[in-house]
Amino acid sequence: MTTTIKMEDILARKERHSVLYISYDNEAFMNTGIQESGTTPFGASTTTGPGGEKVKGKIGIKEDFIPGFSMLGHKSAYFATANIAYPMDLMGKVMDAMKTEGGAFIQIYAPCPRGWRHAGKDTLKVAKLATESGYWPLITMKVKDGTPTYYYNKAPGMAKGDEANGEYIATDEDKVLDLIKSQGKFRHLLKPEFLEKNIDEIMTQVKARNTNLNKLLQAFGGDDKVLRYAVQMVKVKDQHHINPGHGLCPGCGAGMVINQVGSAADMVAGKDILYFNNTCCLEVATSKDDVSSWQASWMHQLFESGATCADAASTAYRIMKNKGIKQTVPYIIHFGGDGSTVNIGHQFLKSAIVRSSGYQIMNPDLSPY
Numbered sequence: 001m002t003t004t005i006k007m008e009d010i011l012a013r014k015e016r017h018s019v020l021y022i023s024y025d026n027e028a029f030m031n032t033g034i035q036e037s038g039t040t041p042f043g044a045s046t047t048t049g050p051g052g053e054k055v056k057g058k059i060g061i062k063e064d065f066i067p068g069f070s071m072l073g074h075k076s077a078y079f080a081t082a083n084i085a086y087p088m089d090l091m092g093k094v095m096d097a098m099k100t101e102g103g104a105f106i107q108i109y110a111p112c113p114r115g116w117r118h119a120g121k122d123t124l125k126v127a128k129l130a131t132e133s134g135y136w137p138l139i140t141m142k143v144k145d146g147t148p149t150y151y152y153n154k155a156p157g158m159a160k161g162d163e164a165n166g167e168y169i170a171t172d173e174d175k176v177l178d179l180i181k182s183q184g185k186f187r188h189l190l191k192p193e194f195l196e197k198n199i200d201e202i203m204t205q206v207k208a209r210n211t212n213l214n215k216l217l218q219a220f221g222g223d224d225k226v227l228r229y230a231v232q233m234v235k236v237k238d239q240h241h242i243n244p245g246h247g248l249c250p251g252c253g254a255g256m257v258i259n260q261v262g263s264a265a266d267m268v269a270g271k272d273i274l275y276f277n278n279t280c281c282l283e284v285a286t287s288k289d290d291v292s293s294w295q296a297s298w299m300h301q302l303f304e305s306g307a308t309c310a311d312a313a314s315t316a317y318r319i320m321k322n323k324g325i326k327q328t329v330p331y332i333i334h335f336g337g338d339g340s341t342v343n344i345g346h347q348f349l350k351s352a353i354v355r356s357s358g359y360q361i362m363n364p365d366l367s368p369y
Contacts, residue, residue: 001224003151005096007231011267013099016368017078018356019310020097020104021334021349023341024257024282026112027062031281031337034115038063038342042205043198044185046115051188056198063342064209066107067216069350070141070148074357076102079141079148083109084256085127089138089153091236092229094264098331100142103311103356105349107341109136110253112281117184120251126182127253132157133175135206137213140227141220143357150220151227152213166218168225169210173203239266241273241296247285254282254337261333262296269331271296274313278306278345280337297330303344307352310334314356318366329368 028046029035036046041062045051049058070079078100082090090108097104111127113120130136138153152168159175161167180186180202189195217225241262248255265273275298277283283300286293301309310332320326341349360366 002154002226002228003224004228004230005092007092007095007229007235007267010092010095010099014369015099015101016329016331017098017100018103018314018360019307019332019334019352020094020106021307021310021336021353022257022261023105023107023336023338024110024254025107026110026115026253026281026337028112028115029338029343030112030115031279031284037338038346039338042202043189045188046185056188056195057186061205064212065342065346066105066139066141067212069105069353070143072350072354072357073146074102074143074354075145075362076100077143077353077357078102078104079143080106081109081136081139082106083127083131083136083138084111084253084260085124085131086138086153086155087260088231088233089155089229090260091264092231093140094261095231095268096229098265098268101361102143102358103353105353108257110257111251112249112253113251114249115185117187118182120249122182123251123253123256126179128157129175129179129182131155132159132172133179133206134159134169134171134210135176135179137169137210139213148220149222150217151222151225152217153228154226161214166214168214168217171203171207171210176203176206236263236267239263240271241266241275241294242286243293243295246293247288248281252281254285258282258286258335265331265333272328273297273331273333275299276301276306276310276313276332276334278334278336278340279303280335280339282335282337303339304348305345306334306336306340307345307349311352311355311360315360315366318360318368321368322365
């Protein structure tokens with residue numbers, strides 16, 4: 001069975017978030033020179049972990065931290081993965097997150113042609129392969145009174161799992177291999193010789209993640225484990241949060257992220273919104289030479305402080321609303337790359353999510369209504 005959530009029903013809800021934290025996952029520190037990060041997959045070549053004669057790219061795993069976020073005992077929270085190749089799902093998740101009390105975090109798969117070494121025109125092809133293969137499944141976790149409920153999205157082209165035996169997300173090894181072949185950062189695993197052991201390790205890690213997610217879906221999923229967002233693109237108005245002029249590369253996944261997130265956020269908040277942005281490609285490319293691409297209010301922070309600043313602004317506006325200083329509390333979205341989510345700023349992000357999903361909504365003096 002499938003649970004379908006209509007855009008109109010989301011927009012009609014009174015509830016609102018504290019902060020929506022968004023990570024555009026391009027699997028490395030792209031802004032500072034394609035250095036290895038926590039989300040860099042095994043075997044990928046970066047400038048700090050190149051594929052050489054002795055070491056064949058990254059040694060380690062691509063970190064999977066969202067399930068851990070969902071188990072922190074939040075009063076109310078929303079967590080999800082998304083992919084730029086599925087804009088209706090992505091925008092539905094942004095709207096749902098903004099209309100859910102508490103903190104929210106969405107990790108969005110965002111290919112980087114420069115760092116992944118594929119043509120800009122192939123960005124959506126690569127992104128689709130990631131979800132179709134099972135490398136990047138689309139998951140939603142809604143937390144209420146400390147208990148998460150897990151859902152997954154069935155994207156076209158995905159391998160069919162044995163749902164009767166608890167396999168909701170399957171791994172298509174042929175498509176995982178196609179995904180590897182589509183990116184130059186894995187070329188050293190394929191030529192001059194096919195390094196089967198290294199390729200098998202990537203497959204093993206993908207399967208392990210999906211096995212874990214299937215167990216979580218079995219344990220914490222409801223009767224209807226499939227979640228679908230019904231977003232009609234013709235009803236989504238043109239966003240006015242960011243201008244089309246920016247310095248992101250052709251085919252950049254981050255550019256698609258801000259356009260889709262901006263479109264969804266504009267439907268929910270209109271002009272009543274604040275954006276916070278850690279140092280990253282997105283920040284640099286939209287604020288060059290003191291000329292901002294942003295039409296909405298936007299603030300830049302360093303790697304470690306963005307999530308904390310976003311949470312602080314949300315708290316401050318709620319205090320001012322309850323003291324009669326402000327009439328409304330704005331919606332708040334925080335953007336970050338790998339540095340501010342899985343590495344330098346991870347602890348700050350985790351703590352900010354906990355505050356947004358507990359303290360802010362449990363304290364009667366911080367009501368936004």
